[in-house]
Amino acid sequence: MNKVLMSGNNIIGEAAIRAGCRFYAGYPITPQNELTEYMAEHMRKAEGGVFIQSESEVAAINMIAGASATGARVMTSSSSPGISLKQEGISSMAACELPGVIVNIMRGGPGLGNIRPSQGDYFQATRGGGHGDYRTMVFAPATCQELADLTMDAFDAADKYRTPVMILADGMMGQMMEPIIFKSPAPRVYPEKFMLRGAGSGKSKFIRGLLLDPIDAEEHNWKLARKYEVITEHETLCxxxxxxxxxxxxxxxxxxxxxxxxxxxxxxxxxxxxxxxxxxxxxxxxxxxxxxxxxxxxxxxxxxxxxxxxxxxxxxxxxxxxxxxxxxxxxxxxxxxxxxxxxxxxxxxxxx
Amino acid sequence: MMTKAIFSGFGGQGVLMMGTSLAHSAMSSGYHVTYLPAYGAEMRGGTANCTVAIGNEEIASPVASEPDYLIAMNSPSLFSFQTKVAARGIVFLNSSIISDRPSRSDLTVYSVPCGDIAQDLGNTRVANVVMMGAFIKKSGVVTPEMYLKSLETIMGSRKKGVAEVNRKAFAAGFDYIKD
Amino acid sequence: MAKIIFQKPKSLKEKIFHYCPGCGHSIVHRLMAEVIDEMGIQGITIGVPPAGCAVLAYNYFDVDMIESPHGRAPAMASGIKRMLPDRMVFCYQGDGDLAAIGLAESFHAANRGENITVIFINNAVYGMTGGQMAPTTLLNQKTTTSLAGRQTLLDGYPVKVSELFSQLEGSAYIERCMVNSPAFVNKTKKAIRKAFECQKAELGFSMVEILSACPTNWKMNTIDSCQWMDDVMSKVFPPGVFKDVTKATKKAAEVPS
Incomplete structure (x- = not known):
C-alpha cells in the first residue's frame, strides 16, 4: 500500500470517488473550494461520473437528491453558511430516505462569520439541522487518514440506513496535508427496489415525504425513529x-x-x-x-x-x-x- | 523526535512548496507528518506561510505551539513569527532581502543570501530551494537524497531541466552552511 | 364490433382527481398522459411534481415519480437526467414553484440546457395555499395578499417566464399555450408532444407554459374564468412559440456534410 500526501479537501474527493460516488454537485465557498475543484477534475474522469457546479447550495442538495433516487452514490460539500442553505434538502432526503453524503468544512459563524476553522455547527449537524423529526449521522474525523476512511464509511452507512450522512470537519482539516493510505472500499450493497429508474414493464413507484394523512405521517415518523434507534445502538464510534x-x-x-x-x-x-x-x-x-x-x-x-x-x-x-x-x-x-x-x-x- | 518548522514569505516565493516538499520527504522517510498552510483571505495580502510538523509518533496537533525552526523569506515574516519560535530555536533568514535580525538573543540565526545564490545560478525563482538546502543541512530532519527525490516527485509534471536546476540550487544552499 | 374512440390513458392511474371544478390541472395531466402513451415512453419516464396543488400528481400519473421541495424540481430533475440520460424526465411546476421560490433552479436548468421538459402551469395565483399573489398575478388582480389588486409600486410586475427563458441559449423549445377551449387544448397537447420530442432528440431544455384557470381562487365561475383568460390573461401572457430550435436543427441535419 502506497502512502500519499494529500490535503484534506482532496482526500475527501478521492475517497468519495474510490467509494463509488458518481454524482457531485456543489457551489464554491471557502474553505472547501479545493474539494469542489477536485471533483470538477476527477469526477468527470471517473466512469459514469457527473459533476455539476450548481447555481446555489439549495440546488446542489436537490441535484444530489435526484441523482440518489436513481441509485447513484452522491455527495455534495460546502461550508457553514452553505450548509444552512442545504437544510431544506437534507430534511427532504431524510424524509424520502435517500442516501447521500454531505460534507461540512466548518468555518467561523454565525452569519458570514469568517473562513477560519471552527466548530460552531455541532447543533445544526447533530440535531437534524432542518425541520421535522429526523437525524443525520455525523462523522467527525480528526486526521487526514480518518477523512479518507470515514468518507468511505459514510457512503456505506448512508446506503445501509438510507439516510443522509454528514462529514463534519473544519477549515484546518480541509487545508491540512498528511500522509494517508486509501483502503479498498467494500462492494456496494444497495437494493434495486429503492432506485427510481423508470418503471419499465413493472409497477410505477413514487418517492415522497408528503403524507397528508396524519396517521400515515405519524407511522412514517416512528419508522424513521426506529431506524435512528438502531443507528444509535450500533453505530457509535469514539x-x-x-x-x-x-x-x-x-x-x-x-x-x-x-x-x-x-x-x-x-x-x-x-x-x-x-x-x-x-x-x-x-x-x-x-x-x-x-x-x-x-x-x-x-x-x-x-x-x-x-x-x-x-x-x-x-x-x-x-x-x-x-x-x-x-x-x-x-x-x-x-x-x-x-x-x-x-x-x-x-x-x-x-x-x- | 518531533520537529516543527514554519515557512513564511511573500506569495510567489514558493513558500508553500518548501513546506509540501519537506512534508513529502518526511513521509517518504517513514515519519509522521502534518502540513498546514495559511489559507483564504490571509493569503490575498500577498503573504504566505505554512507549518510542518515531523515526528516519530502520531502528530497530536497540526497547530504548532512552538516551532523549532522559522524559515523567513522576507522581513514581515521574521517580525510575525520570531516570538513564536521555541526557546533557543533556529531562524533561517533570506539575507538577500532581510537586513533586520531577530530581537531575541536566544535564537540561533543563519543568514542565507538565497536570492543572490539563486541569481548566480541564473534563476531567481529557485531561491526557495537554495534555502531548503541550507535548512536540510542544518536540521538533518531528512537526508538530502530523500529530499531531492521528493522535490522531483512534486515538481514531476513540470518542465524538464527543472530538476537539474533544483539540484544545483539545493546543493548551493546545502554547501553554504558550513559544518 | 364496437370501436373504442375514447378511454382513460394508460399512463393515468385509476384515481379521481382532487382538483376543483374548472381547474386546468386535470386537463393538462390527461394531455401529458396521452402524449406519454402515444410516444410509448411510460416505462422510461420519471416525473418530478411540485409543491402546490399538483403535489399529489404521483397519485395520478402511472410513471415513476419523486417529490421535490418547493421550487427545486429542475435541480432534482437535473440530477436524475444526468445519471439516466436515456430516460424521459419532466418537471411539473406551478407559477409560485417555478417563477418565485424556484426561479434560480428553473432559470439555471434552462441555461445549462438540461435535457428535461418542464410543464409550467400559470394560473396567476397561489392555488393550494388559498389564493395569494403569485409572481404571475396580473396588475390590479385581487388576491388575498393583494387586496386592492396587484400594484406595481408595492408588488412589481407579472413575471413573463416564457419570454425570459427563450432568451437563454440553453433553452431549445419554449411555447405558451392555454387550456380554456377545445381548440387550445388540442394545441397544448401538440406543444407538450413537441417538448417531449425535443427531449427525446436531446436538443436541450424544453418548457410549455400553460395558462390555466383557477376559478376557486379567482372567485369566478368556470365560464367566466375561460372568458377572462381570453380577454385579460392572454393579453398579458400572449400564447405562442417563443423558442424553437427543432427546425434549425432539422435544417442543419439536412445539409450534406
Whole structure:
C-alpha cells in the first residue's frame, strides 16, 4: 500500500470517488473550494461520473437528491453558511430516505462569520439541522487518514440506513496535508427496489415525504425513529486516549481533539494524569461509553471551538455523575496546544 | 523526535512548496507528518506561510505551539513569527532581502543570501530551494537524497531541466552552511 | 364490433382527481398522459411534481415519480437526467414553484440546457395555499395578499417566464399555450408532444407554459374564468412559440456534410 500526501479537501474527493460516488454537485465557498475543484477534475474522469457546479447550495442538495433516487452514490460539500442553505434538502432526503453524503468544512459563524476553522455547527449537524423529526449521522474525523476512511464509511452507512450522512470537519482539516493510505472500499450493497429508474414493464413507484394523512405521517415518523434507534445502538464510534489512571478527561472532537492531545502530551511530562475522550460519531453520540467512564473519573473538561454545543451532549451523557468544566474558542479562533495546556493545568490543579 | 518548522514569505516565493516538499520527504522517510498552510483571505495580502510538523509518533496537533525552526523569506515574516519560535530555536533568514535580525538573543540565526545564490545560478525563482538546502543541512530532519527525490516527485509534471536546476540550487544552499 | 374512440390513458392511474371544478390541472395531466402513451415512453419516464396543488400528481400519473421541495424540481430533475440520460424526465411546476421560490433552479436548468421538459402551469395565483399573489398575478388582480389588486409600486410586475427563458441559449423549445377551449387544448397537447420530442432528440431544455384557470381562487365561475383568460390573461401572457430550435436543427441535419 502506497502512502500519499494529500490535503484534506482532496482526500475527501478521492475517497468519495474510490467509494463509488458518481454524482457531485456543489457551489464554491471557502474553505472547501479545493474539494469542489477536485471533483470538477476527477469526477468527470471517473466512469459514469457527473459533476455539476450548481447555481446555489439549495440546488446542489436537490441535484444530489435526484441523482440518489436513481441509485447513484452522491455527495455534495460546502461550508457553514452553505450548509444552512442545504437544510431544506437534507430534511427532504431524510424524509424520502435517500442516501447521500454531505460534507461540512466548518468555518467561523454565525452569519458570514469568517473562513477560519471552527466548530460552531455541532447543533445544526447533530440535531437534524432542518425541520421535522429526523437525524443525520455525523462523522467527525480528526486526521487526514480518518477523512479518507470515514468518507468511505459514510457512503456505506448512508446506503445501509438510507439516510443522509454528514462529514463534519473544519477549515484546518480541509487545508491540512498528511500522509494517508486509501483502503479498498467494500462492494456496494444497495437494493434495486429503492432506485427510481423508470418503471419499465413493472409497477410505477413514487418517492415522497408528503403524507397528508396524519396517521400515515405519524407511522412514517416512528419508522424513521426506529431506524435512528438502531443507528444509535450500533453505530457509535469514539477514541479513548490515555485514559488509564486519568484524574481528568478532556472531551473534544476533530481539530479541538488534536490540540487537546498536544496539550495532554505536554502536561503528562509534568506528571498530570489527563486523558482524552474523542467522539468520532457526533450523532449518534457515544453516550454510554462516556457515562461508563464517570464511574472512575470525576472531572471532565469539554473543549470545543464554539461557545459550548457538544457540552450539552456531555452533560446528558454524564447525568450529573461527574463535574464538567468547559473551555471554548468560538469564531474561528484556534488555540495552540501550549495555550490550551495552560487552561487544562489550571483546572487540573483546582479539581476535587 | 518531533520537529516543527514554519515557512513564511511573500506569495510567489514558493513558500508553500518548501513546506509540501519537506512534508513529502518526511513521509517518504517513514515519519509522521502534518502540513498546514495559511489559507483564504490571509493569503490575498500577498503573504504566505505554512507549518510542518515531523515526528516519530502520531502528530497530536497540526497547530504548532512552538516551532523549532522559522524559515523567513522576507522581513514581515521574521517580525510575525520570531516570538513564536521555541526557546533557543533556529531562524533561517533570506539575507538577500532581510537586513533586520531577530530581537531575541536566544535564537540561533543563519543568514542565507538565497536570492543572490539563486541569481548566480541564473534563476531567481529557485531561491526557495537554495534555502531548503541550507535548512536540510542544518536540521538533518531528512537526508538530502530523500529530499531531492521528493522535490522531483512534486515538481514531476513540470518542465524538464527543472530538476537539474533544483539540484544545483539545493546543493548551493546545502554547501553554504558550513559544518 | 364496437370501436373504442375514447378511454382513460394508460399512463393515468385509476384515481379521481382532487382538483376543483374548472381547474386546468386535470386537463393538462390527461394531455401529458396521452402524449406519454402515444410516444410509448411510460416505462422510461420519471416525473418530478411540485409543491402546490399538483403535489399529489404521483397519485395520478402511472410513471415513476419523486417529490421535490418547493421550487427545486429542475435541480432534482437535473440530477436524475444526468445519471439516466436515456430516460424521459419532466418537471411539473406551478407559477409560485417555478417563477418565485424556484426561479434560480428553473432559470439555471434552462441555461445549462438540461435535457428535461418542464410543464409550467400559470394560473396567476397561489392555488393550494388559498389564493395569494403569485409572481404571475396580473396588475390590479385581487388576491388575498393583494387586496386592492396587484400594484406595481408595492408588488412589481407579472413575471413573463416564457419570454425570459427563450432568451437563454440553453433553452431549445419554449411555447405558451392555454387550456380554456377545445381548440387550445388540442394545441397544448401538440406543444407538450413537441417538448417531449425535443427531449427525446436531446436538443436541450424544453418548457410549455400553460395558462390555466383557477376559478376557486379567482372567485369566478368556470365560464367566466375561460372568458377572462381570453380577454385579460392572454393579453398579458400572449400564447405562442417563443423558442424553437427543432427546425434549425432539422435544417442543419439536412445539409450534406
Amino acid at each position: 477514541e479513548e486516549h490515555n485514559l488509564e489512571e486519568a484524574d481528568m478527561v478532556i472531551v473534544a472532537y476533530g481539530t479541538a481533539a488534536r490540540i487537546a492531545k498536544g496539550a495532554i502530551k505536554r502536561l503528562r511530562d509534568h506528571g498530570m494524569k489527563i486523558g482524552l475522550f474523542r467522539p468520532i460519531t457526533l450523532w449518534p453520540f457515544p453516550e454510554l461509553k462516556l457515562r461508563a467512564l464517570s464511574a472512575k473519573v470525576k472531572n471532565f473538561l469539554v473543549f470545543e471551538m464554539s461557545t459550548g454545543q457538544m457540552l450539552e451532549d456531555v452533560r446528558l451523557a454524564l447525568q450529573g455523575y461527574a463535574h464538567i468544566d468547559f473551555h471554548g474558542r468560538p469564531g474561528g479562533a484556534v488555540p495552540t496546544p501550549a495555550e490550551f495546556a495552560n487552561v487544562v493545568a489550571r483546572l487540573y490543579n483546582k479539581r476535587d
